[in-house]
Amino acid sequence: MEPVLDHLLGRNTIKKGRYIKIGDKEVEYHPRFRLILHTKYFNPHYKPEVQAQCTLINFLVTREGLEDQLLAAVVAKERPDLETLKANLTKSQNEFKIKLKELEDSLLARLSAAGGEFLEDTALVENLETTKRTAIEIEEKVKEAKVTEAQINVARENYRPAAERASLLYFILSDLSKINPIYQFSLKAFSVVFEKAIQHSAPSDDIQQRVMNLTDEITYSVYTYTARGLFEADKLIFLAQVAFQVLTLKKEVNPVELDFLLRFPCKAGVTSPVDFLQHQGWGGIKVLSEMEEFKNLDNDIEGSAKRWKKFVESEVPEKEVFPKEWKSKTALQKLCMLRCMRPDRMTYAIRDFVEEKMGSKYVEGRSVELFKAYEESSPSTPLFFILSPGVDPLKDLEVLGKKLNFTIENGKIHNVSLGQGQEVVAERALETAALQGHWVILQVPSGR
Structure with missing residues (x-):
């Protein structure tokens, strides 16, 4: 934290006449002034004095916390009856706790105020009986609520x-x-x-x-x-x-194999015994061979060099069948071997891997559907186009506008090219569009 903020954080104010001053230079301080500081550090550490002077709010969301939030959202959509029941149960359980606390406080107050013989105080005895009876009723309701809550949780867990x-x-x-x-x-x-x-x-x-x-x-x-x-x-x-x-x-991949694929550790200083593999690639093969699933891979490559050479030097090795028993390895294990032998083909191999595991729709080349993007927008969620040289989405916007009866001719599209003196024009267009539900296209020149 910058030392210049010390006076603000410590609220070191002094009163001079009608004014409140702060700091060595005695800057005028407004009583309603608020300072909000934000950090992008994942796990920030603050000195004890800062923690004492400020209110720290942690907005960090965890995987488990977000999962619970999203589970509630799914169940609220799929089974609103369950989510409403769960909310009502939580509310009633809190009310039970509050009621018990009120009864306990009331009883303690009467006991402390009672003098002499407790049993002669009729109101105290009656209050004691009422508290006992209510506590038993609440306890029974809590037990019932816990059973119901367990049933709800089982149903919610499906999602x-x-x-x-x-x-x-x-x-x-x-x-x-x-x-x-x-x-x-x-x-x-x-x-x-x-x-x-x-x-x-x-x-x-x-x-x-x-x-x-x-x-x-x-x-x-x-x-x-x-x-x-x-x-x-x-x-x-x-x-x-x-x-x-x-x-x-889903526990469908071996973390050790995935780590190898992503980091590609290789033994340094080793020389490839075959002419179709680089030294670095052979270093990777030696690391792989130390794993149980790839035992004797290095020996097999040396012993069947001709067969492996044909595989490695093929145009599309990711489509070829691996030699001998290596063809029965998992998709990830084949990626690990290919990473050592043909790193230049990894882009295509990864694409094939995704297609096999996730489906072809994830790797199909398709242009951005403007209507799909439009459906996801709203009056408060605009569309931004970050363009490459020579790309102009205006024609596509005009085609979409014609389908939805938004055209420049009928005045429902306002096209403003931002530049010097155009701020007033843009603001006027935005005000009109906000009132009448029009579209506004703001074109920002490159370099701005």
Whole structure:
């Protein structure tokens, strides 16, 4: 914390005449002044004196905490009766606690005020009996409520896989800012996508099938929503992260193998005994060979060099069948071997891996559907287009506008190119559009 803030944090004010002053320079201080400081540090540490002077609020959301929030949202949509019942139970249990506390306080007050023989105080005895009887009734109701709550929780748990998947996806989105600071996704926007995915998922009377439909729709909706805002070079990274973390959550991948694929540790100083493998690739093979699942891989490559050479030097090795018993390895294990042998083909291999595990719809090349983006917008959620040179979405917007009866000709589209002196024009257009429900296109010149 900057030393210049010490006077503010300590509220070191002095009164001079009618005014309140602060600091060495005696700056005038308004009694309603509020200071809010925010940090982006994941786990900040504050000195004890700062903790004593300030109110610290932790907005950090955890995977488990978000999962519980999203579970409540799913159940509220799918089984509103359950969520209402659970809310009522929580309320009634709190009321029971308050009632018991009031009875105890009342009894203690009467006992402390009573003098002499307690049994001669009729009101005290009656109050004691009432308290005892009410406490027994409340205890019975609490027992009943706990049984009902347990039944509700069992029913709610059926929907946990959907909430668990959604929570996982949100934290993948949060980490995208490490790739590029422009990738910022708010929990509020994510919640909108999440709720729309619930609405659009295929219905089913079978609860397990319904949860599977919910999980699949949530995953795909979040993917399409996110990929729309990513640069082309980063889309496969995001897709791979989704695939790997979903499979890890389902315990369908070996964490050690996944760690090898992502970090690619290799033995330094080793020389490749075959001409079709680089020294670094052979170093990776030696590390792999130390794992039980890849035992004798290095010896097999040396012993069957001709067969492995044909595989490694093929045009599309990710589509070829691995030699001998290695063809029966899992998809992730094959990726690990290919990572050592043909790192140049990993982009295609990862794409094939995602298609196998998640479905072909995740890897199909498709342009952004403007109408889909429009459906997700609202009067308070505008669309932003970050354009490459030569790209102009105006024609697509005009086509969409004609379908919805928004055109420049009928005055329902206001197109303003922002520049010097155009602020007034833009503000006037926004005011008109806000009142009459028009569209406003604000074009910002490059470099601004």
